Amino acid sequence: MPQPRIIGRVNWVGLWTLTSKEVHRFLKVATQTIAAPVITTLLFYAIFALALGGVTRQAAGVPFLQFLAPGLIMMAMAQNAFANTSSSLMIAKIQGNIVDVLMPPLAPAELAVGYVLGGIVRGLLVGTVTWVAIRIFVPIDPIHPGYVLFHAIAASMLLALLGAIGGIWSEKFDHIAAVTNFVVTPLSFLSGTFYSLDRLPESWHFVAHLNPFFYMIDGFRYGFIGASDGTLGTGILVMVAADAALAALLLRMLATGYKLKA
Amino acid sequence: MALPPGAARPIRHYGPVNWLGLATLFRREFRAYLKDWLETVVAPTFSTLIYVAVFALAAGPDPVEWAGPGGLPHFLAPGLVVYVVVLRAAETTVYSLTYFKIERLLGDILMPPLASWEIAAGYALAGTVSGLVTGLPCLVAMLLFAGTGIADPALLGLVLLLGAFLLAAAGTLVGLWAQKWDQAAAFFGFLLIPVTFLSGVFAPVALLPGPLAGLVALNPIYYAIDAARIAFGGVGAEPVGRSLAVLAASGAALWACSAVLIARGWRIKP
Numbered sequence: 249m250p251q252p253r254i255i256g257r258v259n260w261v262g263l264w265t266l267t268s269k270e271v272h273r274f275l276k277v278a279t280q281t282i283a284a285p286v287i288t289t290l291l292f293y294a295i296f297a298l299a300l301g302g303v304t305r306q307a308a309g310v311p312f313l314q315f316l317a318p319g320l321i322m323m324a325m326a327q328n329a330f331a332n333t334s335s336s337l338m339i340a341k342i343q344g345n346i347v348d349v350l351m352p353p354l355a356p357a358e359l360a361v362g363y364v365l366g367g368i369v370r371g372l373l374v375g376t377v378t379w380v381a382i383r384i385f386v387p388i389d390p391i392h393p394g395y396v397l398f399h400a401i402a403a404s405m406l407l408a409l410l411g412a413i414g415g416i417w418s419e420k421f422d423h424i425a426a427v428t429n430f431v432v433t434p435l436s437f438l439s440g441t442f443y444s445l446d447r448l449p450e451s452w453h454f455v456a457h458l459n460p461f462f463y464m465i466d467g468f469r470y471g472f473i474g475a476s477d478g479t480l481g482t483g484i485l486v487m488v489a490a491d492a493a494l495a496a497l498l499l500r501m502l503a504t505g506y507k508l509k510a
Numbered sequence: 511m512a513l514p515p516g517a518a519r520p521i522r523h524y525g526p527v528n529w530l531g532l533a534t535l536f537r538r539e540f541r542a543y544l545k546d547w548l549e550t551v552v553a554p555t556f557s558t559l560i561y562v563a564v565f566a567l568a569a570g571p572d573p574v575e576w577a578g579p580g581g582l583p584h585f586l587a588p589g590l591v592v593y594v595v596v597l598r599a600a601e602t603t604v605y606s607l608t609y610f611k612i613e614r615l616l617g618d619i620l621m622p623p624l625a626s627w628e629i630a631a632g633y634a635l636a637g638t639v640s641g642l643v644t645g646l647p648c649l650v651a652m653l654l655f656a657g658t659g660i661a662d663p664a665l666l667g668l669v670l671l672l673g674a675f676l677l678a679a680a681g682t683l684v685g686l687w688a689q690k691w692d693q694a695a696a697f698f699g700f701l702l703i704p705v706t707f708l709s710g711v712f713a714p715v716a717l718l719p720g721p722l723a724g725l726v727a728l729n730p731i732y733y734a735i736d737a738a739r740i741a742f743g744g745v746g747a748e749p750v751g752r753s754l755a756v757l758a759a760s761g762a763a764l765w766a767c768s769a770v771l772i773a774r775g776w777r778i779k780p
Contacts, residue, residue: 291704298712299565447568
């Protein structure tokens with residue numbers, strides 16, 4: 249005689265199933281989700297090395313290539329964490345199989361955690377592979393591993409949350425493509441990945457400090473080169489606050505069924 | 511319209527070319543491109559401006575010795591315009607064909623009375639025109655923000671036309687070949703974008719290490735970028751006549767290939 253399953257405070261089986269589904273989803277097309285972004289990042293690195301390399305060009309007191317590597321790694325992590333949650337939710341919505349995720353006994357918080365963990369795993373995986381590949385050419389190792397780890401996870405989480413929110417909000421592929429093209433890409437390119445803040449005119453410093461991407465790249469880079477453009481403590485606070493705010497928004501969306509349930 | 515029983519069906523007569531069919535295919539493809547204008551027309555111009563800004567900021571105030579008298583933005587403009595045009599030309603044909611194949615809509619293209627070469631021509635023309643349309647705002651943005659001028663507009667137009675046609679034809683071939691989205695995406699991520707970026711968009715090819723520079727010379731897009739740089743009034747490395755010949759010949763060859771493969775039904779007919 250089958251017995252009803254008793255679910256405790258947390259549906260661990262369901263959470264694990266959703267998370268591993270999210271991870272397997274991108275691993276199945278790893279050439280597109282891991283290899284392609286790593287190649288693109290290395291390509292940017294090669295181009296900048298070719299065009300602006302050399303020993304004389306410095307940024308934040310270190311050779312330009314040392315400065316650039318952490319920024320590029322962070323940019324790849326951020327873009328891929330975003331791509332994972334946004335595309336997963338978007339495709340599930342368009343193809344109508346989102347019900348397969350909404351029907352099981354998963355609470356909004358469990359749904360949020362499952363999706364966001366998938367994005368974080370992809371971000372960290374892309375970041376690690378990119379770092380290993382860059383390390384072949386340029387010796388760059390964490391000197392403050394705590395900062396590296398905190399910002400890698402906090403940033404992947406921020407972008408995974410943003411991707412989940414964007415994926416739920418979008419009704420068409422055009423919408424999510426617009427968020428990628430006009431919000432995520434510009435914010436990540438114009439955040440200090442490629443240049444130190446002192447390159448910007450004084451009046452722009454304030455604007456640069458409004459961009460959360462600035463703090464995650466700055467803090468992550470500090471972990472590698474030991475120099476920072478901003479205030480490290482503020483950076484950590486901004487990341488925690490931004491993660492908490494977006495997590496609250498995503499939970500609210502999932503709890504009310506915004507654009508997901510009739 | 512129901513015909514009365516026994517009535518003879520009207521027969522449409524075609525000349526050597528089914529102009530109506532060709533125009534219809536072109537219009538369908540071109541409209542599909544325009545429909546996503548935010549993604550297909552605005553976004554590329556926007557990202558091009560970001561590339562220029564980021565590159566100029568990263569370079570800083572010290573002069574970049576290889577950029578020539580106009581400075582970095584003048585060096586970047588021609589390559590980026592060519593990049594945007596050829597990328598869009600290829601995307602239009604690759605993604606359209608892949609989508610039709612995956613959604614099993616290709617019958618709608620193969621059933622009408624269109625000759626294989628007319629299908630190939632419809633795709634190639636739609637790809638070419640969409641590449642050029644996407645290139646226009648990008649060119650204007652470069653003129654406004656990078657302060658470049660154009661020394662030889664006719665040459666620039668010809669280079670962009672040939673480059674767009676070449677990649678539209680190449681994209682048709684990739685679209686015929688690809689069976690899945692990741693195969694279509696692999697063409698861009700692993701071949702077109704890396705090869706184009708290294709072909710003189712962001713830095714002169716002369717800076718590349720030896721074997722790579724030789725490889726780049728096999729890439730027709732390199733000749734388009736080089737000739738476009740001359741058309742903008744910059745310094746090129748190859749004679750213009752030869753660059754144009756390379757572009758025209760490779761474009762014609764790839765297009766002919768696509769027409770033959772469509773006629774054979776390669777990967778599109780059982």
